[in-house]
Amino acid sequence: MSDRYSRRAFLARSGIIGCSLAASPLLTPVSVAAAPWDTRLVVIILRGAMDGLDVLRPQGDPTWRSLRPSLSAGTAGLDLDGFFAMHPALSGLMPLWQAGELGFVNAVSTPYRDKRSHFDGQDILEAGTRELAPGVRDGWLNRMLQAVPGAGVETAYAVGDNDLRLLSGDARVSNWSPQTDFVLSPQAARLMAMITEADPVMHAALEQADTLARSTRMERGGAERLNGAHRRIAEFVGQRLRGDGRVAGFSINGWDTHYNQSRIIDGALLRLADAILVLRDTLTAPVWNKTAVIALTEFGRTARENGSGGTDHGTGGLMLMAGGAIRGGRVHGRWPGLDEADLYERRDLMPTSDVRAHAGWILRGVTGLDRATLERTVFPGVDMGRDPVLLR
Numbered sequence: 001m002s003d004r005y006s007r008r009a010f011l012a013r014s015g016i017i018g019c020s021l022a023a024s025p026l027l028t029p030v031s032v033a034a035a036p037w038d039t040r041l042v043v044i045i046l047r048g049a050m051d052g053l054d055v056l057r058p059q060g061d062p063t064w065r066s067l068r069p070s071l072s073a074g075t076a077g078l079d080l081d082g083f084f085a086m087h088p089a090l091s092g093l094m095p096l097w098q099a100g101e102l103g104f105v106n107a108v109s110t111p112y113r114d115k116r117s118h119f120d121g122q123d124i125l126e127a128g129t130r131e132l133a134p135g136v137r138d139g140w141l142n143r144m145l146q147a148v149p150g151a152g153v154e155t156a157y158a159v160g161d162n163d164l165r166l167l168s169g170d171a172r173v174s175n176w177s178p179q180t181d182f183v184l185s186p187q188a189a190r191l192m193a194m195i196t197e198a199d200p201v202m203h204a205a206l207e208q209a210d211t212l213a214r215s216t217r218m219e220r221g222g223a224e225r226l227n228g229a230h231r232r233i234a235e236f237v238g239q240r241l242r243g244d245g246r247v248a249g250f251s252i253n254g255w256d257t258h259y260n261q262s263r264i265i266d267g268a269l270l271r272l273a274d275a276i277l278v279l280r281d282t283l284t285a286p287v288w289n290k291t292a293v294i295a296l297t298e299f300g301r302t303a304r305e306n307g308s309g310g311t312d313h314g315t316g317g318l319m320l321m322a323g324g325a326i327r328g329g330r331v332h333g334r335w336p337g338l339d340e341a342d343l344y345e346r347r348d349l350m351p352t353s354d355v356r357a358h359a360g361w362i363l364r365g366v367t368g369l370d371r372a373t374l375e376r377t378v379f380p381g382v383d384m385g386r387d388p389v390l391l392r
Contacts, residue, residue, distance in 0.1 A: 030164070042291065046251070054265055056085075087269055093276060261310040300349050303343055363378065
């Protein structure tokens, strides 16, 4: 790991202690870059390891309910195709599904395995590499910009001082973030998460405090949801993409659900749905029709719920897609099953494809980049395999 991204260097620079970034609703700055093609791409990083088995519920699998007796007993999911059902907190996106503008890829993952660290998982996801190789400091979206001949990079706004690694690199991109009510800086929140990741007792206590704080905000007539930073970020991105901007990346946190998952994940999903709908409404039809939004998370969660009404760090996860350019209204990917013998290490959803390959095919469709550049430079070492046809 390079000094720039080493944990020791980060601790030395920050010098503070705190709670879990993955569990907090904080958002990192958004980056926007212009490019010489007419399609639009938005990448949303879902920090905290979103539980794909709750977001896209495999209700047709006979094992799912037995693995999750309390989580499956809550509000029924929204049936999509007779096998999968969407979490009810995403009901606002159902019109997009019906219009073929919302889709999923199940059982995906990066090459990251076994250590189950949010930070390593997120760094690999944003770097687009097989591992955290020394000297690799840039992200795959930035390498993509560098690979486009004559791409003119336009910086929009720069507020805050925490770069999104996804867009970090030699291509010129700047950052912007809205004013928020949160006291902690993104660096402080990340450090807090790093500290508590190795301390389950502290981690659980701080998650509970975070849940109470967020529930209080939600009880204020939904003001946090309706006027939150995620909406301002999505509106800003939409405005930029209506102009010269072509690529944007930002993150939505709060997906770490070790306990009381049914309550925590509701808020995170509402924020995600809000962000997508604000993007659609801000872009308006002509631009939305040529826009692909992809939401990625560092890894999935355990197939079985735990004793605290939550799930723990797992492997196979879920990729969500939205926009008029995507081939939605369907669930892509190969379903591996939930029988114990089908699980990864008999505990996690088995990954059946590399999420980088799916992102690569979307980049190819959006930018026209050749496959060799995507496999060698943007996602070095990935085998994109057969085109899953994720775009219209």
